[in-house]
Amino acid sequence: MRLKAPFETSSSITHDRRVLLIEVISEGLSGWGEITVDDDPYYNSETTDTAWHMLRDFIVPLTLGKTVGTAEEAGMLMSRIRGHEMARAGLENALWDIESQRKGVPLYQLLGGTLSEIPCGVSLGIQPIPELLIAKVEQALAAGYQRIKLKIKPGNDVETVRAVRRRFPTVKLMVDANSAYCLQDIELLSQFDGCELLMIEQPLAWDEIYQHAELQAQLQTPICLDECIHNARHAQAAIELGACKVINLKLGRVGGHSEARRVHDICRQRGVPVWCGGMLESGIGRVHNIAMSTLPGFVLPGDLSASQRYWQEDIIEPEVTVTRKGTIQVPQSTGLGYSVRRDLIEHLTAETAVWRA
Ligand code: OSB
Ligand code: MG
Numbered sequence: 001m002r003l004k005a006p007f008e009t010s011s012s013i014t015h016d017r018r019v020l021l022i023e024v025i026s027e028g029l030s031g032w033g034e035i036t037v038d039d040d041p042y043y044n045s046e047t048t049d050t051a052w053h054m055l056r057d058f059i060v061p062l063t064l065g066k067t068v069g070t071a072e073e074a075g076m077l078m079s080r081i082r083g084h085e086m087a088r089a090g091l092e093n094a095l096w097d098i099e100s101q102r103k104g105v106p107l108y109q110l111l112g113g114t115l116s117e118i119p120c121g122v123s124l125g126i127q128p129i130p131e132l133l134i135a136k137v138e139q140a141l142a143a144g145y146q147r148i149k150l151k152i153k154p155g156n157d158v159e160t161v162r163a164v165r166r167r168f169p170t171v172k173l174m175v176d177a178n179s180a181y182c183l184q185d186i187e188l189l190s191q192f193d194g195c196e197l198l199m200i201e202q203p204l205a206w207d208e209i210y211q212h213a214e215l216q217a218q219l220q221t222p223i224c225l226d227e228c229i230h231n232a233r234h235a236q237a238a239i240e241l242g243a244c245k246v247i248n249l250k251l252g253r254v255g256g257h258s259e260a261r262r263v264h265d266i267c268r269q270r271g272v273p274v275w276c277g278g279m280l281e282s283g284i285g286r287v288h289n290i291a292m293s294t295l296p297g298f299v300l301p302g303d304l305s306a307s308q309r310y311w312q313e314d315i316i317e318p319e320v321t322v323t324r325k326g327t328i329q330v331p332q333s334t335g336l337g338y339s340v341r342r343d344l345i346e347h348l349t350a351e352t353a354v355w356r357a
Pocket of ligand 1: 009043122123176178226277278279280281303304305
């Protein structure tokens with residue numbers, strides 16, 4: 001699926017996504033999940049092709065034909081697999097869709113969610129000049145989005161963010177560095193303290209919790225961790241070390257709804273706000289994100305935006321839309337709560353594999 005516009009972060013530029021979907025059929029019900037990987041290993045270590053390999057050679061053999069009572073148990077069948085969270089999440093989330101239909105309960109309620117409307121923000125990719133970025137911020141605010149996240153990288157950071165802040169003095173603003181800095185950049189990073197940011201997301205290395213604690217001790221701006229957090233233990237370690245004050249929760253990055261709920265619970269117990277991160281998902285991944293975002297600890301607007309911000313045409317019906325006040329209404333029917341456009345998916349599909357028990 002081609003993005004409407006390329007999306008640039010400090011670590012890569014994405015033009016299109018080879019969307020990897022899983023449909024599970026069980027006892028006459030069909031459930032869908034999305035594996036939210038990129039084609040390259042520049043955000044996390046997984047890629048579209050490693051996920052395909054994991055599915056074919058490990059995930060399918062561990063799960064096919066097995067009897068489970070819940071989607072969480074299906075997740076446990078894969079617990080021998082180390083890493084490859086996004087690949088595992090795709091399968092587990094498809095089973096959450098099925099469990100919701102089987103029990104006749106909306107997915108968000110099955111997860112323990114309580115919100116019926118969720119607040120939304122946008123994540124704006126790096127732009128060549130501040131004027132272009134300011135125009136994009138203006139458009140997003142006009143559409144109602146409640147929070148603006150700016151991608152930054154060395155050479156396109158403090159000055160740009162200051163320009164946006166000057167133009168929009170009261171907007172809820174934050175930045176995401178995708179691991180582009182190191183502890184020695186403390187002087188530069190401290191300058192964000194003057195920009196009244198909600199948080200700075202993942203400034204330091206993707207696999208480094210401890211140094212974020214050292215940085216947080218010297219920064220007023222709250223640090224939010226994204227890349228570092230792959231499970232509830234990581235979240236607990238990060239919080240107890242003082243490495244972050246906020247956590248970006250991504251379903252794929254933590255291995256699916258079950259682990260996401262555990263991360264959420266740990267954060268909530270410790271009073272650490274969470275919000276839903278995005279991976280430029282198709283409608284199927286997006287709808288799982290909506291369900292997760294109804295849990296009570298999701299107190300900040302997520303990177304959960306309307307389908308039309310990303311895609312000419314989405315693969316679900318209706319598309320995900322955002323209200324004038326920057327919210328998404330949570331569907332109240334069972335399963336995904338949106339219908340999957342099989343014809344369009346077939347039309348876009350380059351490769352399919354089918355496994356039967
Ligand atoms: O770091 O949050 C990130 C997209 C791809 C990979 C990493 C990230 C992002 C985003 C986009 O920020 C969020 C979205 O889906 O709108
Ligand atoms: Mg991020």
